[in-house]
Amino acid sequence: MARILDRFEFPEGLYYSGDHLWVKKENGIVRVGVTDMAQQAAGSILFVRLMPKGRQVESGKPLGTMETGKWVGPLKSPLSGSIIESNEALKTQPKLLNEDPYGRGWLAVLQPSKLDDELKNLMTDPAQIEKFVQVELPKLFKK
């Protein structure tokens, strides 16, 4: 488990998007979720609404929305593909995103349509991720 700036968990073996989602490859399909940095920045998550099974998503476009403190924002898919499964538990337990963002708080499982091409746009190198965190930190967190 990589811990950036002694504050944010970024598990090794995952891919990370500039929109603060992670991707885990699982035998031809992928599981996605929000990063620890994203859930810390968001605060207590009140609602999560995800697109249903079968819906097509595009990289950079929403696969759902989340709400925290009366603010609603998009959850942008890191990859293009179709939704095989959405995490139904988030309907009644949205705080799973806060409590276990890399485990029980997963968002969706996708059948990717452009995996090899789009994985190139995601981050895996710890040095690259740390640089990204340094850039995002002042944007997302009040000093």
Added chain:
Amino acid sequence: MWRWLDLDAIDPIETQTIYDAVAVARGRNIVGDTLIFCYPQSPLVSLGYHQQIEKELDVQFCRDNGIPFVRRILGGGAVYLDRGQLFYQLILGPENPMLPKNVAEAFRFFLQALVWAYQSLGIDAQYRPLNDIQVQGRKISGSGAATTTEGVFVLTGNIILSFGYEKMVKVQGAIRKVQRQSVQDFQGIPFDGVEGTWKRSDSG
């Protein structure tokens, strides 16, 4: 470049749809950053983006009483809105240098203008995080926000000019899950002087 749209009294549903449309247009760079003022010609109930209408609202009560209801694009809960409230609706593009990236900071930054407005009208309003304005420890104004897919930031809220206490409480009886408020919660707050300060098209 900013623009200000003073729409005055409009259809109640349009108080929640126009800023939504402006946000879409802003995301496509068809329009610039926009501040909208408006108020509804008649009452409505506005529900939060993630709320389930049938669980949150007595829909039949609203229909029987001619009160329209609409789901907005912003967060928060169900609220009763009427012509005694002026709505401010801020739509900003992601590149606007005034826009804090942190949502909590955005609320604090923009709502300070509302606090100043109330204070200039003689009401001792204070900002309370995350997004409330209070007088004497009681909430008098709420707000909600959203960020669209294109990164457009939308923040809206209300300035109470006059208050139909009794009607608000009656309609809120139709809102199943709401911060229950009684008439007593609002008494003592000097709203009466505020309406006289704001000239509207129907106030002469």
